[in-house]
Amino acid sequence: MPAPALRIGSVTIIPLSDGAGSVGPERFFNPPHPEGWGGYSARLDEHGNFPLNFGCFLLREGETLTLVDTGLGAGPQRPNAGRLLDELGKAGVTPEQIERVILTHLHFDHIGWNTVERDGARVPVFVNARHVVQQCEWDALPRLIEASSVVKHAMEPVAAAGLLELVDGDVALTSAISTLLAPGHTPGHQAVLVRSGGEGALIIGDLAHWEAQLEHTDWHPGADMDPEQAARSRAAVFDRIEREGLTMGAGHFPYPSLGTIVRVEGRRCWQGVAW
Numbered sequence: 001m002p003a004p005a006l007r008i009g010s011v012t013i014i015p016l017s018d019g020a021g022s023v024g025p026e027r028f029f030n031p032p033h034p035e036g037w038g039g040y041s042a043r044l045d046e047h048g049n050f051p052l053n054f055g056c057f058l059l060r061e062g063e064t065l066t067l068v069d070t071g072l073g074a075g076p077q078r079p080n081a082g083r084l085l086d087e088l089g090k091a092g093v094t095p096e097q098i099e100r101v102i103l104t105h106l107h108f109d110h111i112g113w114n115t116v117e118r119d120g121a122r123v124p125v126f127v128n129a130r131h132v133v134q135q136c137e138w139d140a141l142p143r144l145i146e147a148s149s150v151v152k153h154a155m156e157p158v159a160a161a162g163l164l165e166l167v168d169g170d171v172a173l174t175s176a177i178s179t180l181l182a183p184g185h186t187p188g189h190q191a192v193l194v195r196s197g198g199e200g201a202l203i204i205g206d207l208a209h210w211e212a213q214l215e216h217t218d219w220h221p222g223a224d225m226d227p228e229q230a231a232r233s234r235a236a237v238f239d240r241i242e243r244e245g246l247t248m249g250a251g252h253f254p255y256p257s258l259g260t261i262v263r264v265e266g267r268r269c270w271q272g273v274a275w
Contacts, residue, residue: 004275005060006201006247006258006273007199008176008194008195008196008197008199008200008201008247009176009195009196009197009198009199010061010062010176010196010197011059011060011061011176011177011194011196012059012060012061013057013058013059013194013201013249013258014057014058014059014060014091015055015056015057015058015249015255015256015257015258016055016056016057016058016084016087016088016091017053017054017055017056017071017083017084017087017255017256017257018054018055018056018070018071018072018073018081018082018083018084018087018112018113019054019071019072019080019081019082019083020051020052020053020054020080020254020255021051021052021054021080022045022047022049022050022051022052023049023050023052024044024047024048024049024050025037025040025044025048025050025210025212026048028050028209028210028221028222029219029220029221029222030220030221030222030224030227039212040210040211040212043211043212050210051254052209052252053251053252053253053254053255053257054071054072054081054109054251054252055069055071055249055250055251055252055253055255055256055257056068056069056070056071056084056251057069057192057203057249057251057257058088058091058093059177059194061174061176061177061196064099064100064174065093065097065098065099065100066098066099066100066101066102066173066174066177067088067098067100067101067102067126067129068101068102068104068192068203068249068251069102069103069104069110069111069205069251070084070101070103070110070111070112070113070114070125070126071083071084071109071110071112071113072108072109072112073111073112073113073114073116073150073154074112074113074116081112084112084113085113085125095125095126095127096126096127096128097128098126098128098129099128099129099130100129100130100132100173101114101126101129101130101131101132102132102173102177102179102190102192103131103132103133103137104189104190104191104192104203104205104206105137105185105186105188105189105190105205105206106133106137106140106141106144106151106154106155106186107144107148107151107185107186107206107223108148108150108151108154110205110206111150111151111154111155112150112154113125114126114131114154114155114157114158115153115154115157115158121157122153122154122156122157123157123161124157124158124161124163126163127161127163129163130163130164130165131158131163131164131165132165132167132173132179133164133165133166133167133188134166134167134168134169134179134181134187134188134189134190135166135167135168135188136168136183136187136188137186137187137188137189137190138164138166138188139187139188140186140187140188141155143225144186167179169181175196176194176195176196177192177193177194178192178193178195179191179192179193180192180193180202180237182204182205182207182233182236182237183226183229183230183233184224184225184226184227184228184229184230184231184232184233184234185205185206185207185221185223185224185225185230185233186225187225187226189205189206189207189230189233190205191203191204191205191207191237192205192249199247200244200245200246200247201246201247201248201249201258202237202240202241202246202247202248202249203248203249203251204237204248204249204250204251205251206221206223206252207230207233207234207237207238207250208234208250208252208253209221209252210252210253211253211269211270213234214238214261214268214269214270215267215268215269217231217234217235217238218231238261238268241260241261242261242263242268245260246260247259247260247273248260248261250270253270253272254272256272256273256275258272258273259271259272259273260273
């Protein structure tokens with residue numbers, strides 16, 4: 001069952017999960033920082049792994065429904081994923097009701113439910129939704145497809161159906177929901193800013209996968225396409241979250257993936273929302 005909804009002014013944020021797994025930091029981060037795990041070793045499981053959620057966020061603004069990211073998708077290669085459509089159903093929402101899908105970036109674990117196979121062809125799942133992607137991300141599509149064929153199957157049918165909406169930089173999509181360009185992980189990686197009624201939340205996409213990155217913004221996953229730019233984007237966004245007192249949505253953090261940045265002895269730390 002989806003976690004309790006969080007209200008940001010007139011917008012309701014419902015965290016969803018397409019599944020979860022775990023990974024060892026020494027395999028995930030490049031280069032590894034074995035001397036740095038010490039302060040976070042208590043957060044690792046008995047196998048030395050940290051949890052990795054495949055989170056998405058449903059935004060309800062009046063009668064309009066926006067979905068941020070579409071998870072890993074289903075299939076035999078993804079035994080721990082494929083729950084997103086069921087989670088939407090538990091929230092009382094059908095794919096046809098989604099009017100907008102904001103894709104933080106075009107990595108396979110954020111676009112998996114864009115399409116499904118039907119009668120031997122890949123077809124869009126969210127048939128009434130504009131799929132919002134940064135122009136510079138779309139321009140990098142050949143490189144992203146080269147890294148994963150899933151990108152081709154997830155994006156080309158969406159574009160062919162006329163459901164793709166390309167934006168350039170920081171763009172207000174509604175009175176409360178905006179894109180925030182935060183490149184580095186991919187060329188057009190974007191965060192999603194929600195502001196309403198004097199409150200705010202920022203959904204960070206893949207700016208961080210593990211809470212240790214709040215303190216160590218230079219720790220980057222091997223999937224960062226421009227590590228130095230990704231580190232700058234991380235630092236700038238975390239500074240803004242602290243400065244403006246924003247709630248943070250971090251889809252790869254343990255479900256329900258919503259919390260705040262707090263300072264403990266001068267260090268940035270993650271504090272999950274108390275439901």
